[in-house]
Amino acid sequence: MARLSRHEYYLQMLALVASRGTCARRQVAAILTDTEGRILATGYNGPPSGYPHCRDHIPCPGALDPAGDTARCVAIHAEQNAIVQAGLSGNLARAAILYCTCSPCLNCAKLLCSLPHLRHGPGAAARAADPHALARQGRRLC
Numbered sequence: 001m002a003r004l005s006r007h008e009y010y011l012q013m014l015a016l017v018a019s020r021g022t023c024a025r026r027q028v029a030a031i032l033t034d035t036e037g038r039i040l041a042t043g044y045n046g047p048p049s050g051y052p053h054c055r056d057h058i059p060c061p062g063a064l065d066p067a068g069d070t071a072r073c074v075a076i077h078a079e080q081n082a083i084v085q086a087g088l089s090g091n092l093a094r095a096a097i098l099y100c101t102c103s104p105c106l107n108c109a110k111l112l113c114s115l116p117h118l119r120h121g122p123g124a125a126a127r128a129a130d131p132h133a134l135a136r137q138g139r140r141l142c
Helices: 006-018 078-088 106-113 131-137
Strands: 029-033 039-044 097-100
Touching: 006 029, 006 039, 006 097, 029 078, 039 078, 078 097, 078 106
Parallel strands: none
Antiparallel strands: 029 039, 029 097
């Protein structure tokens, strides 16, 4: 059997990372790597640390809202969690590639634009425009 490429490896890893998500609506994952392909941080969607998990307790007020409407949802997005985790470990400045199971929402795209050297890896997120283009156009894709 052929060895997986790094991209294939990270794309398969996304499913495992997403399985940690505790949002009642969907499971999303993000992986940040450096230019050498080292994993800097992972993130999945769910409430902030110390808050009750939506799937274990009463769902958040936004659990039954229409798709794309996250105004009442208490979950932090996977991309946001990966950025926070990379920052807490001192690795955020080295972030170069984002792998994600979906395209970023406008707020996540704006955060990702703050990381000047970041680009999307292949996969679901890469099929959409890059986060810089998303923010410029004001588009929301997930």
